[in-house]
Amino acid sequence: MEKPRVALIAHDKKKIDLIMFVKENIETFKFCELYATGTTGKFLREKLSLPVNAVHSGPLGGDIQIGALLVEGKMDFVIFLRDPLTAQPHEPDISALMRVCDVLNIPLATNLATAEALVVEIKSILKSSEL
Template identity: 45%
Template structure:
């Protein structure tokens, strides 16, 4: 039974990078409950992993995932942000980042940090790497 849940989010310019990351870490991720924003989730589903999809980010998916973090339902969040782009839902993104800080939820915003987040969860949960 999967008892550890992580959320995966990627801005449009980073979705391909997220799919590559998921493929590279498939063996760890298959042991976790995956939550994702809508469009990111549809990309991840193409890898064969099961993903619970929330709304797309601009339609409130970031806020839904932030609520899960505030409720203590997530082990971590991987959010490949586009730091150079402008996003209409930037207030939701900032709120998500703040919620992670307030509730001490691990948050990775790039592949290098995401790798260590996954390795840490895997070690803590006894998942073979």
């Protein structure tokens, strides 16, 4: 089985939360093929030394690039820690990404609680592929 392909995205006020979450679950994420939008990918590489395929930052089309990977069947999970209290100039792109996840039945976590649930599923997939 291929490595689980996971997109990691975080709004500015949620980037530290995402970095800490990935750090806490690094034993799982190091066995995944990781993708991230620009700055998030840069932080994951610098802070955690993880190999990450980075696309553009969200406001520059990164959310749409992740959406395209979803449509092409090249993504299994999306963890997108959103800041629901701050307006985003690229909100239409964010909505499109979430819509693609819904249409294609791609698991999408938008907060730490649902991200934890996705990690449980990813661990299960990794464990079953060892058999």
